[in-house]
Amino acid sequence: MSAITIKTAEDIQGMRIAGRLGSEVLDYITPYVKVGVTTGELDRLCHEYMVNVQGTIPAPLNYCPPGYTPYPKAICTSVNDVVCHGIPGDKVLKSGDVVNLDITVIKDGYHGDTSRMFFVGEPSIMAKRLSAITFECMWLGISKIKPGNHLGDIGFIIQQYAEKAGYSVVREFCGHGIGKIFHEEPQILHYGRPGTLAEMLPGMIFTVEPMINSGRKEIREMPDGWTIKTRDRSLSAQWEHTVLVTETGYEVLTASAGMPPPPEFISAKS
Template sequence: MSRDEQKAGQDRRQEPPIHGPEAFEAMRRAGRLTAEALDLLMEATVPGVTTEALDRLAYAFAMDHGAYPASLHYRGYPKSICTSINHVVCHGIPNDKPLREGDIVNLDICLIVDGWHGDSSRMAYVGEVSRKAARLCDITYEALMRGIAAIRPGGSTNDIGAAIQTFAEAERCSVVRDFCGHGLGRTYHDAPTVLHYVEPSYDVPLRPGQLFTVEPMINLGRPHVKVLADGWTAVTRDRSLSAQFEHTIGVTETGVEIFTLSPKGLHKPLSVA
């Protein structure tokens, strides 16, 4: 979700909701099924497949498991997943163009399971990819995990942003400012807004029971993006490669729980040149 939309939506509720054990159990089920869907999609992402075919696969998986894709028809979005290729930062719309050897693609899916949302995305390699593309994906995954490791009760959302920004910029990459993580649960987008960089004017305390996503978008070039005429697809202005990883998490009494870990261990792309 865009940073501005998320902040505007929170004007009605500044305090992030606090959830109990039953909600955490529901989020484990939603997160697990979302992760299983991503495992399936990653294995199906090969040269020649279309993102439309991946979208159909995701929809069929959701229907077969009593779930529903949250993005389908959300604010007019036409598909069940987002597929963001190479210089596309986020919200790429699946289509009939085949993926090509060397592409990198972000697969982003949110499944509603018994009314609860599990939201996650991963990068996939299409065949053998360049070393610079692989490096970007490695950096982005590490940035995500460093951001999650910074989550603790008594901390704040700027701890997450600091961990991500410090690492990414030390690797000579940039953090996208225009999109953010968000609270979720029974609601798709809720408080808090989770920025992936430090913003002193906006900092939310972290408390046990909060549920939200961490989903940094990292560019090889500059951080600036633009949204195309379709109203959804965001791309890097300088045409540099972009990558993103996302997990849904819950703040616990002692730290953090990740709900969307891959059951097959496919947290990162499968192969590289």
């Protein structure tokens, strides 16, 4: 396992810019997520916005970890029972669908990584609740970020909250360190025990991105080598921010004008 990098002041400034730009792609695409649009069209719009308006590079495009084929698109579009890494294509979104759009841009060598849930038309009560609980899970995890706390504290509070709501936490995918490298140490598990794993230090930057299933936690991989679905075909939700450990707590780097505000129980504490 390689060491966790502590970011310099210059790195942190670069990550603030990349993070904001990543979040602004989600702001931009929001009005287009509606009945009748294809996931491929959402990908095309995001790609054009990144390249032509922001001057950013879509990090997923041709991204190729060991053992994978290169990822063919600029964003991930995970619909309904897709947990993560859904490849945009000719799938038409219909009323009641829920979709996670996962965006990572590269600006001046730095990665900004964030995702949000979107409702298409009128979502079911179950879908709304799953998305809300997952959003709260993410923010509860973020609320544990400060020097001296441990990475296990993040996973513990997320797991407790999700399971108390009757949901399950995906184990195979987790948050990650990020900077000039898309995925680096540490891994941020969304389950676990408090006081375990690495201690948080100022200057660490990583993502918190819980994937929460309405049914069981087990997953299955599709033949395309990327798309991950729930094994029992239950709904899955995910929210993601990139976060900096500061001297006194945390700073969300993937913040933008249009991002959903934190839940009241977070705002009340800050």
